[in-house]
Structure formats: C-alpha cells, structure tokens
Amino acid sequence: MGKARETILEIDLRALEHNYRYLRSKLGPETKFLGVVKAFAYGSDSKRIALKLQDLGIDYLAVAYVKEGVALRNAGVTKPILVLHPQAVNFDQLIEHCLEPSIYSPRILRAFLKTAKKHRQKDYPVHIKFNTGLNRLGFWENDVSHITEEISGGTELRIHSVFSHLAASEDLNEVDFTQKQIETFDKITTQIDHKLGYRPFRHLLNTSGIINYPEAQYDMVRSGIGLYGFGNEAQIDAELKPVATLKTIISQIHRIEPGESVGYNRAFFSNGYRTTATLPLGHADGIGRQYGHGKTYVEVNGQKAFIIGNVCMDMLMIDITGIDCKEGDEVIVFGKNPNADRFAATADTISYELLTGISQRVNRLFIGD
Known part of the structure; x- marks a missing residue:
C-alpha cells in the first residue's frame, strides 16, 4: 500500500471480507445473505465488490435499477440479482439479463406480467414488496388477494420472495414501531402462503435489523452500509472496518x-x-x-x-x-x-x-x- 500521488479512493477488499464474515456470524446457519451493491456499491465499485462477495459465497445481490444489474451481469456476476426499484421501460432488458424484479405496486405488477407474457416466460422469479410502515414503496396488506389472483391466474410468474423494509431499526427509541412492522409482515406472509399454496422465502432485516432484531431473520437478511464498514451505532462500528x-x-x-x-x-x-x-x-x-x-x-x-x-x-x-x-x-x-x-x-x-x-x-x- 503506497502513498497517494493524486486523489484516489482506496478500496480495501480485506475489510469487505471482514465485514461480511462479521455480519454472517450474527445469522443462523440456514439464513441467506443478500449484499446490496447499488449506487456503485455505496460509492466504491459495484463490479469488483460484487465479484468479491460472489467469491465469498454471498447468496444474493441487490441493485436499485436495471442498468446496475446489467453492468454486473456483463462483469461476470452469476449470483441472483434483485432489482429493488425497477421501471417498466426496462423490463425487456431485465428479463434478457435474468434479473429479478421487486414488484411493488399494481401498475408494476401489470406491466411486468405483460412483459413476461410477451417473452413467453414460465415461473419467472419475482419479489413482492410490502409497505409495513416506511411508506416509500410497496403494496398494502389489503392487496394480498389481488396479487395472488393476478399471479396465480397464469404460469408466467412465480413469487420467489416476499419482503419489506424496516423504517427505524437502528433507533432503539422506536422498538414498538419496529415490532409492529414485524407483526404486520408476519400477517402478510401468512396470508400469502395460504392463498398461493406454496411458501416464498421472506426477508425484512437491513444492517441495523441484523444487529437489533435477530429474531426476525426469516429466510434472508439484506446488508448494505454494514458491508462497507458502518453499523449505525458506535458499538457495531467498532467491530467493522471502513472499506x-x-x-x-x-x-x-x-x-x-x-x-x-x-x-x-x-x-x-x-x-x-x-x-x-x-x-x-x-x-x-x-x-x-x-x-x-x-x-x-x-x-x-x-x-x-x-x-x-x-x-x-x-x-x-x-x-x-x-x-x-x-x-x-x-x-x-x-x-x-x-x-x-x-x-x-x-x-x-x-x-x-x-x-x-x-x-x-x-x-x-x-x-x-
């Protein structure tokens, strides 16, 4: 590691591995791990970070937009990639590169179903996003019947996972609110399982959730900022290494x-x-x-x-x-x-x-x- 001779962003892949293994140590043996590599992997380099995480055994990766997922596929990333905020105009490209969309509204569901039919897809994996309190993206609890009827009415799509996003998992003054989110998510996923006749896997926790709500790991957790060295509280920051x-x-x-x-x-x-x-x-x-x-x-x-x-x-x-x-x-x-x-x-x-x-x-x- 030499001295800088110009402005550079030095990215330490050993620190990334340390953070990944530390967060993994907080999980049950069967819990999957999704690494969030959107926004150039939080400003670093999404391709190199994703390939390193793939080598380390990450189960899933996530990006915000289809363009980011395409770049990872072109770089040789083969792990499943969840697109968290896809737009309908990019759905052809999404299917072409085997990316998996978050379906978060009736409009997006209709648009993706139409695209899947056009491409003659069968059981294309989709991830259904529910709003349990963040009020940003996601279906409501009373949308469950509509979603399952739309998807079960054909063979083009299969719900691969159901997920939501905690609003204040790092704030221990908001434990009651977070517990209410977890309870709402439990109710939604129970309804989904009953109506579908099969059980999609579930994920809810972000980095702070992994630390503060280990009982809500479900089948997978998602970590973004933790992988890059920050845990949103001093005690956890001391265990992580800035990348x-x-x-x-x-x-x-x-x-x-x-x-x-x-x-x-x-x-x-x-x-x-x-x-x-x-x-x-x-x-x-x-x-x-x-x-x-x-x-x-x-x-x-x-x-x-x-x-x-x-x-x-x-x-x-x-x-x-x-x-x-x-x-x-x-x-x-x-x-x-x-x-x-x-x-x-x-x-x-x-x-x-x-x-x-x-x-x-x-x-x-x-x-x-």
Missing part, C-alpha cells in the same frame, strides 16, 4: 499574512500568520461546499487540518499552520480517522450520502485482493 479511504495530496503551500483572504468570495480571513495547503479535490469530486468554513478536518501526517473558506469545484484549501508537511505529501480525507461517519456529521449528513457522492472521476485503487 473506502479517500486520499489526496498537497498540490501547493501558501504563507498567508494577517488580514489576507483565501478562496472564492473571500470566505476565509486570516487572523494572523497562517500556512495553507491546496488539495486537488472539490465539490465535483463529492466534497461539497458544506464541508468548508472550518467545520471539517482532514488528516495530514497524523494531524488535523481544517478545511477553510469555500470548497471549489476541483480544489479545497486547508489550514496546515504548525503541521510538518510539504508539497506532494499524502492527505487522508476520510478512512479510519476521520471515518466517513464523523466527516459527514460535520455537515449534518450521514456516511451513506458522503460515500455514494464520491465522483466517478476519482480513480479507484483496490488493495487486499
């Missing part, structure tokens, strides 16, 4: 006199003699303007250096006064210290947004494979 480290270098160092300004709109004024460094990284790379103005720090040779002034499109400036460093030295933007959670918190956001926002123009470097 992505954003690194850059010092392009130039400036000595600033008292009263001088730095950057666009003169957003920073020096209150004394200061030393600043300019980094080749900006809001076009995913580090937005909200991280400026002395709220967020990066690490330079083991010391904190705060971002000053307005973040530019391709550059940002940091205060390195008193830090022993030189032009060309490596800078850790986030990784272990600060990690993505702490970095994001300085701008009142979360690790998910920070990680998925890292631009694809930032080179990815893989280690530990």
